[in-house]
Amino acid sequence: MLAGCSETRVEWIGWVFSVPPSPERVPTLMDDLIAYLNRDDIPVMVQAAIGHAQFESIHAFTDGNGRIGRALVSAVLRRRGATHNAVVPLASGLLAEREDYFTALGEYRRGDPTPLIELFARSARAAAISSRESIARIKAMPAEWAAELRPRAGSAAASLIPAFYDHPVMSAGEIEERAGASAQQTYLAIAQLVEAGFIQEITGRKRDRVWVAAELLAELEDLDRRIQAAMRSRRMSDHRATRGPDDGA
Incomplete structure (x- = not known):
């Protein structure tokens, strides 16, 4: 239901809420969400972003909705074959853009998923690129430990x-x-x-x-910092590009 309105949106993405729905509606909404997440005819990043936002909007539990919502993103990427042996730490990118994330979530609840999908795509790209170095380091650790301890x-x-x-x-x-x-x-x-x-x-x-x-764990913490730094760097680069050469002169 739209904030300030009594009219119910008919289309699927129109299940939007300014507050969590009443408890009796949660089972139906969750069934609808699960059916959506099991579809294979939607671009994977679109599905992950909308599935996450819809779960956060349903707010099915009194606690832990954020953690479950982030886990849903990884589950979608794994089910659709976008990932196989690792979890893409996409949430680290979202953390770097916390204000944009909540703004985009609000836009989704008002019927426009585009800002959220774009933010998820940027976060996934930053996480995937930054993870390459960490994956190589982590894969080498057992052999390095064994070589030192013998x-x-x-x-x-x-x-x-x-x-x-x-x-x-x-x-x-x-x-x-x-x-x-x-x-x-x-x-x-x-x-x-x-x-x-x-x-x-x-x-x-x-x-x-x-x-x-x-x-x-120290390597994973460093990865988190590098993803957030990449997101902030991209944000600054985009900001300079939109200002133009004469702005601020």
């Missing part, structure tokens, strides 16, 4: 190197399970990885501890 074949350390590559955040129980060794051998391996700087403990507790692959 773990014995079949040892707990040898098992934990690829385990932390696949699962960057693990509890003590998860580490023991993946190490395939005794508790004593497992904790010796953990100590080796910590000393080498590959992992670190983040809880500061003696029980229920959790370790993270510090180097891998």
Whole structure:
């Protein structure tokens, strides 16, 4: 329903809201959204952007709608074959353009999806280009760790190197399970990885501890910064282009 109006839009994209819909309408709207996301006759970036915006407009849950909405984007890209082995961190680009994102979301709810689709396309491009360098670095990490530690074949350390590559955040129980060794051998391996700087403990507790692959997460944080920097650089470039050579003189 349009803000300030009692008239209901008929077309699909016209399910727009200035506030979340009443609870009894949510199941029907979600069924409609799922049917849309399962279509294959729509450009993938258009589908991802509109699917995300529609979910955020439905606001199906009291909490976590943003996280689920971002996950839907990755799900669309994966289902349509745009991605295969990695998740494109498109949300990092949106974060750099937070004001434009909320403006575009408002335009979508008023019936115009174009600004949102264009923003998603710019974010996807920045994320894909910036990710190439990080993917190369991350893929090289297990071999680099193994070359430095030189773990014995079949040892707990040898098992934990690829385990932390696949699962960057693990509890003590998860580490023991993946190490395939005794508790004593497992904790010796953990100590080796910590000393080498590959992992670190983040809880500061003696029980229920959790370790993270510090180097891998640091690379992902750097990727996030580079994507945001690329978006800001593109914004400044576009701004200079629209001003023209004589503007501001």
